[in-house]
Amino acid sequence: xxxxxxxxxxxxVAHAKxxxxxxxxxxxxxxxxxxxxxxxxEMVNAAGSPTFYEFDSTDLFALYKEMDDRDEEPVVxxxxxTATEAYPxxxxxxxxxxxxxxxxxxxxREHGNNDGPxxxxxxxxxxxxxxxxEVTVVDRLDPVRSA
Amino acid sequence: MAIxxxxxxxxxxxxxxxxxxxxxxxSLSALIDDLEAHHPGIKDRLxxxxxxxxxxxxxxxxxxxxxxxxxxxIGGLTAELKDGDQVVVLPAVAGGAETRQRIR
Numbered sequence: 029x030x031x032x033x034x035x036x037x038x039x040x041v042a043h044a045k046x047x048x049x050x051x052x053x054x055x056x057x058x059x060x061x062x063x064x065x066x067x068x069x070e071m072v073n074a075a076g077s078p079t080f081y082e083f084d085s086t087d088l089f090a091l092y093k094e095m096d097d098r099d100e101e102p103v104v105x106x107x108x109x110t111a112t113e114a115y116p117x118x119x120x121x122x123x124x125x126x127x128x129x130x131x132x133x134x135x136x137r138e139h140g141n142n143d144g145p146x147x148x149x150x151x152x153x154x155x156x157x158x159x160x161x162e163v164t165v166v167d168r169l170d171p172v173r174s175a
Numbered sequence: 176m177a178i179x180x181x182x183x184x185x186x187x188x189x190x191x192x193x194x195x196x197x198x199x200x201x202s203l204s205a206l207i208d209d210l211e212a213h214h215p216g217i218k219d220r221l222x223x224x225x226x227x228x229x230x231x232x233x234x235x236x237x238x239x240x241x242x243x244x245x246x247x248x249i250g251g252l253t254a255e256l257k258d259g260d261q262v263v264v265l266p267a268v269a270g271g272a273e274t275r276q277r278i279r
Contacts (some may be wrong), residue, residue: 051271071268080271085238085245092265093243101184102268109272117272123236125185125266 029162030104030130030150032056032065037165039068041146044108044134047073048141052134053081056104057095064169065103065130073107080119081107104150106132113137114147116158124153130161178206178256181263189217203239204231204252206262221264222252236267 036056044052053073056065069091074084083091095101105126109117114135116124124131135147152159177197182190190196196214200206211218221239222231231252233239239246240263246254256262 053268055268075269075271077271077273079273080269082267082269085247085267088238088265088268089240089243089245089263092263105268107270112272117270119273120270123267123270125183125236126268127185 029164030065030132031063031164031166031169032104033169034165034167036065036068037148039070040106040132041134041148043070044136044146045139045141047108048136049078049110050076051078051081051108051110053083053105053107055091055102055106055129057098057100058103060099060101062172063103064172066169067100078110102126102129104132105129106134108134108136110136110140114149116151116153121153121156121158127154132163177258178260178262180206180210181261183264183266185266186217186220186264189214189220200256202252202256203241203246203250203254203262206256207252236269238265238267239263240265 043054051073054070057067057069058064071083071087073081075082114133116131116133131151131153133149138144148163150161150163152161179195180198181195182193198206198209200209207218207221221234221237223234224231233251241249241254242261
């Protein structure tokens with residue numbers, strides 16, 4: 029199950045709507061091993077395409093360096109589909125290389141840049157196997173329990 | 176000669192879970208051969224031979240950085256290495272609705 033804050037959810041949806049008809053992409057980082065999507069980072073789609081996304085290689089390096097410095101990992105990796113359903117394509121499955129990530133797909137096919145509901149779904153993608161999971165949107169993530 | 180190689184999560188199955196390993200090589204190509212000698216199987220995840228005339232190339236959706244620079248801009252597999260260099264391997268983050276075969 030993916031548990032995500034309303035504000036982060038809204039920011040991802042807003043990003044997808046803004047970039048429509050191109051695919052939008054980004055991550056939500058969180059402390060390593062925590063499964064807490066805490067820090068939303070919008071990425072530029074270097075492919076600038078309605079059917080493909082790719083993080084720019086220099087941006088990717090900077091992002092991972094920053095996460096490394098902060099002991100974070102990509103808890104969520106998201107992108108949008110702009111003309112098809114929010115389900116991983118063969119390309120998405122073949123290129124999924126973050127085994128710990130929740131892969132979030134947002135579809136803007138219905139309302140494009142305009143207001144209106146979107147499909148927002150989450151998956152685990154491991155060794156070519158897709159498993160959909162429940163998305164729970166909360167006002168705030170539970171406070172971190174201190175030891 | 177020792178070069179630190181940072182390994183991404185998905186390839187740590189080849190390094191007993193280690194985030195970074197040490198390897199040797201005067202070029203990226205030699206470094207990858209040395210990695211393969213100690214972590215069998217890892218080479219195939221980094222390079223492929225699509226065209227026998229051209230020989231092995233870095234896989235399209237694997238990024239390798241030498242001292243913070245994408246090696247594609249500095250010679251790819253022929254990039255020269257020296258003692259103390261740092262090599263970082265990062266899988267591309269990519270995908271999309273496209274269903275045409277574009278992956279390999």
